[in-house]
Amino acid sequence: MRIALVQTQAENAGAQEISRILARGLEARGHAVRQIFFFRRTASFDAVENARVVCRTRPSSPWAVLGFLVRLRRMLREARPDVVLTFQHYGNVIGAPVARAAGCRFVVANQVSAGAVVHPLVSWADAVLGSLGFYGRIVINSDETAAAYSGHTRAYRRLIRHIDHGFEDKTASVPARDARAALNLPQDVPLLGCASRLHPMKQLDCAVRLLAIRPAYHLTIAGQGSDRDRLEQLAATLGVTERLHFVGELDPGEIGVFLAGLDAFLHPSAAETFGLAPVEAAQAGVPVICNDIPVLREVLQTGGEPCALFADVQDPEALAGTVDSILTDPVLADNLRARGRRLSERYPVDAMIDDYARLIDELVGDGTSCASRSSSAGMPFGAGRSVSVND
Template identity: 50%
Template structure:
């Protein structure tokens, strides 16, 4: 299964600065006539891949596309109120029979939508979504490699590698040089389809003061209290236990975590075990419009994630003016930098002492924190949403035009 004109090399699209199942049967995108693009991924929740898809759907609609988002299942209510969104299932299919029913429904929904192109996100979104799109007769399928290698099950990587080399995906988008490097040992037929498009992001500034933001979020700190925080899924790969273990180092520290996930109880239990339960604040999943207020409430943003392809949450925090301490992953060093220098202080997040020392440096060195903030403010110019949208627009129009010529 191949895109039309599959023998052409991909264009260079990198930009400068290198609710329940069954609702929303129709995809309500921009009314202007234009190519119809369907964005597909597994779960509906507020996380990095979903944020990118949300921004991209909006930006493409502004450029005359008709857009819709189709999720395999609804994990949270993050997308319930958004137009142009549909869910194949209320929850994750967990049995072979449930998966078969889900997959047939996915194919039917795509066939009814009749998109000119499908954009798939995350590893299972690529594998399952692209297969369903091809069975539904979609001529253009573009995958996005926005699941880090360490977050992808080996079998899924093997299937993705096999399908990509055989043309199930017409193009494969990566969003960082580090992510592209993860594909260096893939077959040439796979790598020939790879296109680098940097993520864009929306600034998360807030009109509130720090005190107002804390009050609005119910984060009451005693005088002299300092607030560390992170926006992330509560998942072991985000390594948030390392952030919790920062609390015993200083009784003035509090930690606020914005997100939902299976590790919530474990993190709360760890804080209690360390005698810091009252200083851990689990605020839950926040809608995008409230993330800026959460960031304004913080003194330091801590990002100990074990694997990323971009690190959107850390980028948003740095641009919002929060000093950032991040795990020393190559991709985070790549992304969290501008012409003014690094936008974060990096430390090995698997080393509790090293992470604690980095946080302590930022707390005690206001000049260092100010330098990081100045650099972080420049990230808006490095990763503008318009540049991402223009790159996808060029890629989509080229692939759709090629398909129509066949």
């Protein structure tokens, strides 16, 4: 079976990591997979054999957008995928109708963009496309995300399926000193870290402000994005520039080294659909502090026990106190590490790929095409998990 994974920009971020894992897993099951990105933001997928970009840069004029749409349709017609999986809000509302115009019968829309970052007109377009049948199925990755669609039409809701993100173990067997040296990070200081796209919605400024009231702490940030200038200006204003360390965008294989050098991982994001970065950090054995939002409390727990601490990141003293508790209480830190390690059991990669394989078979109606090549072919789709949101 030919499968196309379509999304907006080529970069190393959460949705792209899921696409990368899915592509590899579906190829291992014997399928021809192509990843298609609307435009290239970084070099992260330049060497990926099955990846293509429609435009080298983001289309910024009406003519450029028209040319992009023509090229995207041509690329999909040439690829002739049996199923198209679209990701992120623009990937869904642009990718689905263009895929259908290119003759692709089956489209799976993946809702991996938090509602807070989606323009109301795009949300409206998504609701219309789902209700009119441009999507064959709609995938959500948490109960909190499912609740966001509870007010949509019945036609939309009956397409929803719940598939948890799986993730790859980012644990690196590297001593902290070596990890810090590899990334030119300071030794012998309390080192906090964030891994995120540099975007205002990620609220990385809250982590930077923490440095102003905890003069011993250092902060390192892995990622790229438009918010870097603002964060650097804030650090300069607060007088903490020397304790703020940007390491840039890291490849998936480098994230483990980054995590190995940290004393604690901060995730101050204002909104998520899942929260892949803190899940990876917790499973890698790094104590995690997250913004106190419902979806992160849902995702970051195993057996009813939290795998992270939560704080109102808009309250600097509350955030500082939470970080202090991890750095000064080794029993608490060890308990969080032990719970975090169990997240790999809750979100295994193979389970995610198997669920997508079964979903594709459910959609296409060919029981021999995808799931039958999976080790779990005899299981019902989404066995043991929430599957759909119908009413």
